Amino acid sequence: MIFPITDLLDEQDSGAWVEKYFHPQGLRCPRCAAPREQAREFRRHKRGGVDYRCYTCQRTYNLYTGTLFAGSNWEPRRVVLLGRGVCKGEPATVLAEELALSRQCGSRWRKRLQANGYVMLSAKALPDRDTETDEMFQNAGEKRRETCRSA
Numbered sequence: 001m002i003f004p005i006t007d008l009l010d011e012q013d014s015g016a017w018v019e020k021y022f023h024p025q026g027l028r029c030p031r032c033a034a035p036r037e038q039a040r041e042f043r044r045h046k047r048g049g050v051d052y053r054c055y056t057c058q059r060t061y062n063l064y065t066g067t068l069f070a071g072s073n074w075e076p077r078r079v080v081l082l083g084r085g086v087c088k089g090e091p092a093t094v095l096a097e098e099l100a101l102s103r104q105c106g107s108r109w110r111k112r113l114q115a116n117g118y119v120m121l122s123a124k125a126l127p128d129r130d131t132e133t134d135e136m137f138q139n140a141g142e143k144r145r146e147t148c149r150s151a
């Protein structure tokens with residue numbers, strides 16, 4: 001059974017969460033770095049997204065400008081659920097069903113998020129000497145070696 005989890009998440013809370021994680025310094029104009037307070041609402045989308053227009057340089061931007069989701073019209077709650085599902089290692093079929101996507105689309109978004117994660121991965125060694133192998137390969141898409149079992 002698939003729960004209607006997408007419908008149960010609050011759109012505003014999800015938007016605030018996306019902004020916090022996608023724009024840790026706050027949503028700003030991508031051209032002149034003016035804060036959102038120095039922009040006006042330019043356009044509202046059917047699905048609830050808002051485009052802002054910077055007072056200083058007239059550039060339009062939104063919550064997803066400069067992110068992996070730029071150009072998409074995803075509702076923030078769907079972005080939250082996609083990120084959650086990928087972090088949990090949900091199969092693409094489950095992601096697709098929860099987010100009302102085709103299986104190919106779910107798989108494609110999953111790969112994009114994972115590839116983006118690799119790009120942003122630190123080159124430094126892990127600080128913990130006791131890091132478990134599972135932590136290192138979680139969601140990496142790599143297959144684990146067969147477990148040795150005694151006969």
Ligand SMILES: [Zn+2]
Nearest residue numbers: 029032054057
């Ligand atoms: Zn600007």
